[in-house]
Amino acid sequence: xxxxxxxxxxxxxxxxxxxxxxIEQIADEIxxxxxxxxxxxxxGGSIAIMLPVVEMLKQLTDVPIYAEQAAEVVLTxxxxxxxxxxxxxxxxxxxxxxxVRAAEWCKENGYRVxxxxxTPDAPLEKLSRWVIPNRAKDGVEFEYMELFMLVFRLLxxxxxxxxxxxxxxQLEKLPENLVKxxxxxxxxxxxxxxxxxxxxxxxxxxxxxxxxxVYLFSMCVVEEMQWIRTKAVSSSEFFHGTLELVSxxxxxxxxxxxxxxxxxxxxxxxxCKQYTKKLVVIDTKDYELEGIDDDFRWILAPTISTTLxxxxxxxxxxxxxxxxxxxxxxxxxxxx
Amino acid sequence: xxxxxxxxxxxxxxxxxxxxxxIEQIADEIxxxxxxxxxxxxxGGSIAIMLPVVEMLKQLTDVPIYAEQAAEVVLTxxxxxxxxxxxxxxxxxxxxxxxVRAAEWCKENGYRVxxxxxTPDAPLEKLSRWVIPNRAKDGVEFEYMELFMLVFRLLxxxxxxxxxxxxxxQLEKLPENLVKxxxxxxxxxxxxxxxxxxxxxxxxxxxxxxxxxVYLFSMCVVEEMQWIRTKAVSSSEFFHGTLELVSxxxxxxxxxxxxxxxxxxxxxxxxCKQYTKKLVVIDTKDYELEGIDDDFRWILAPTISTTLxxxxxxxxxxxxxxxxxxxxxxxxxxxx
Numbered sequence: 001x002x003x004x005x006x007x008x009x010x011x012x013x014x015x016x017x018x019x020x021x022x023i024e025q026i027a028d029e030i031x032x033x034x035x036x037x038x039x040x041x042x043x044g045g046s047i048a049i050m051l052p053v054v055e056m057l058k059q060l061t062d063v064p065i066y067a068e069q070a071a072e073v074v075l076t077x078x079x080x081x082x083x084x085x086x087x088x089x090x091x092x093x094x095x096x097x098x099x100v101r102a103a104e105w106c107k108e109n110g111y112r113v114x115x116x117x118x119t120p121d122a123p124l125e126k127l128s129r130w131v132i133p134n135r136a137k138d139g140v141e142f143e144y145m146e147l148f149m150l151v152f153r154l155l156x157x158x159x160x161x162x163x164x165x166x167x168x169x170q171l172e173k174l175p176e177n178l179v180k181x182x183x184x185x186x187x188x189x190x191x192x193x194x195x196x197x198x199x200x201x202x203x204x205x206x207x208x209x210x211x212x213x214v215y216l217f218s219m220c221v222v223e224e225m226q227w228i229r230t231k232a233v234s235s236s237e238f239f240h241g242t243l244e245l246v247s248x249x250x251x252x253x254x255x256x257x258x259x260x261x262x263x264x265x266x267x268x269x270x271x272c273k274q275y276t277k278k279l280v281v282i283d284t285k286d287y288e289l290e291g292i293d294d295d296f297r298w299i300l301a302p303t304i305s306t307t308l309x310x311x312x313x314x315x316x317x318x319x320x321x322x323x324x325x326x327x328x329x330x331x332x333x334x335x336x
Numbered sequence: 337x338x339x340x341x342x343x344x345x346x347x348x349x350x351x352x353x354x355x356x357x358x359i360e361q362i363a364d365e366i367x368x369x370x371x372x373x374x375x376x377x378x379x380g381g382s383i384a385i386m387l388p389v390v391e392m393l394k395q396l397t398d399v400p401i402y403a404e405q406a407a408e409v410v411l412t413x414x415x416x417x418x419x420x421x422x423x424x425x426x427x428x429x430x431x432x433x434x435x436v437r438a439a440e441w442c443k444e445n446g447y448r449v450x451x452x453x454x455t456p457d458a459p460l461e462k463l464s465r466w467v468i469p470n471r472a473k474d475g476v477e478f479e480y481m482e483l484f485m486l487v488f489r490l491l492x493x494x495x496x497x498x499x500x501x502x503x504x505x506q507l508e509k510l511p512e513n514l515v516k517x518x519x520x521x522x523x524x525x526x527x528x529x530x531x532x533x534x535x536x537x538x539x540x541x542x543x544x545x546x547x548x549x550v551y552l553f554s555m556c557v558v559e560e561m562q563w564i565r566t567k568a569v570s571s572s573e574f575f576h577g578t579l580e581l582v583s584x585x586x587x588x589x590x591x592x593x594x595x596x597x598x599x600x601x602x603x604x605x606x607x608c609k610q611y612t613k614k615l616v617v618i619d620t621k622d623y624e625l626e627g628i629d630d631d632f633r634w635i636l637a638p639t640i641s642t643t644l645x646x647x648x649x650x651x652x653x654x655x656x657x658x659x660x661x662x663x664x665x666x667x668x669x670x671x672x
Contacts, residue, residue: 043572043573044573044575044576044577045576055412058412058414058416059412059413059414059415061415062416064373064400064416069572071572071600072543072544072570072572072597075596075597076391076394076395076595076596076597077395078394078395079395079396079397079398080394080398201537201565208408219569219576219577219578220576220577223567223578223580223581224576224577224578224580225580227580227581229537229565229567229581230567231565231566233555234405234408236379236434237379237380237555239380239667239672240381240555240556240560241380241555241559241560242555242559242560243666243667244560244561244563244664244665244666244667245563246666259412260411261408261411261412263411264407264408264411267672270672275666328580329580330580330607331575331576331577331579331580336575336607
């Protein structure tokens with residue numbers, strides 16, 4: 001596979017899975033201390049991958065859940081955010097300006113922060129009450145794994161996720177399954193990139209627990225790393241404006257999930273099959289998760305799409321566009 | 337002014353304001369019955385204008401507030417949505433498929449619905465426990481006025497909006513102020529439309545209580561009614577991907593609000609001034625609200641932007657593109 005080191009990837013999976021003990025210990029401490037609600041606070045790609053978790057929690061827990069953009073919440077506050085809240089933050093670099101500022105603000109206000117931090121001794125680490133090291137070199141799926149262990153252990157402690165142990169045991173098998181998914185997708189990724197790398201504009205659609213994925217890939221990869229124009233819209237909202245832009249030659253990328261909102265994705269698919277010749281469907285259902293219960297698939301679907309898109313499709317785009325994924329003209333290049 | 341009937345508009349303003357008594361009576365009944373949280377449930381443009389209200393309420397009330405897309409919530413439910421919730425819905429036609437289905441679902445589950453309905457005897461009216469007639473012919477600002485009276489009266493009843501009476505009294509002066517805002521904006525709208533009607537792609541940016549406005553205008557007007565490609569992004573998230581698409585010839589439309597997040601808009605403005613020659617700033621601060629306290633301006637800012645954009649800029653686009661705002665190729669043209 002293009003730019004893929006299987007041994008390193010599986011080692012990263014193992015490193016991630018090894019944080020299970022620590023994560024469960026943190027979750028148990030939080031449960032023991034008690035909390036009234038949970039806030040996810042981050043920016044960009046980091047908040048994007050929290051959105052699927054928020055969508056899942058709506059269906060699973062009686063605890064009120066909120067997601068806030070770091071730069072906004074420090075300006076406005078939020079009346080539900082108090083010392084009784086738990087704040088979950090994440091930053092791969094550990095020094096994302098807005099997130100670090102929000103963590104400082106939380107500390108000043110006495111809000112308890114638990115963070116996923118990708119870099120040892122980063123500023124975010126020092127500002128957090130609890131730290132979950134997110135030491136995998138790459139792979140958004142590994143951040144999902146840690147978030148899942150954290151939130152579902154919290155739910156298990158409230159009897160809202162009774163199959164937690166089974167779920168967490170089976171998570172160990174996720175990385176090897178994702179390698180197989182990547183392998184299966186590799187020629188498809190090549191084909192998609194070859195066909196569409198030169199398209200000046202793409203519509204990206206997905207819903208619910210897949211919306212964060214669509215938001216992340218379209219904005220933080222296609223736009224940020226390839227400078228290609230996108231429009232991202234949820235499958236439900238697609239029919240209230242963006243559908244009018246669909247025509248034979250407009251590419252629509254649909255990311256289908258496996259949860260209760262899948263019928264909304266299917267409605268988009270049915271519509272687009274008729275009105276564009278350039279429909280690309282990424283369906284997580286096409287990828288096996290051996291040794292993992294079907295019950296957990298809707299939760300793990302974003303780990304599949306992220307491994308296919310962020311780790312595979314992005315590199316194939318890079319190959320055809322010749323546009324290095326690491327080049328930025330503005331982002332983090334200077335102060336603004 | 338282009339396609340504008342001032343007398344009709346002021347009459348619509350009056351009709352809207354006359355619902356104050358009924359709205360306050362409904363709010364008082366709801367307050368008396370009690371409620372644990374408030375859900376805004378709708379689709380497309382109707383949910384878009386609820387998003388600013390959600391952003392305001394985060395800062396003003398201890399009541400948990402949620403916004404859900406109608407087609408999604410009926411599939412997944414939401415653990416916080418119970419018989420103790422109040423559901424606020426809105427539909428101009430009163431027959432929007434997803435919203436009507438969600439209202440039926442609420443009724444089946446015993447959730448109390450209060451609706452803003454634009455058409456007498458529409459299906460949504462029959463499914464709602466309380467109905468606020470929204471009889472103005474056009475004008476998103478009139479829907480805002482009704483929503484504001486409803487939610488801020490609810491807050492007043494909890495001592496969370498002590499200046500309610502002053503606010504509601506002054507609302508009567510909003511329509512005439514908006515006429516003046518339109519007049520001032522008319523030549524600017526013409527200039528913007530003339531300069532940009534032919535641009536194949538626009539970035540629309542705004543934040544917080546203005547985000548719903550940016551979402552609405554870009555998707556439900558520019559995309560749906562003019563078939564022009566857009567990307568909408570919040571001022572805070574702009575810096576995490578979309579900024580890389582900015583270059584000299586890419587139009588960026590920034591809608592500045594007057595709340596606590598205005599500094600985020602200013603950051604976008606400062607950045608874009610340097611990196612595109614096509615920055616258009618819509619700043620509600622440029623428009624007077626005579627007879628209305630400055631304290632209320634951040635709340636009323638979305639009514640100003642909507643009157644400028646949806647009511648004025650849209651018609652000037654239509655004039656230059658020659659693309660009738662009422663033409664749809666798909667939306668409501670057949671079943672899909």
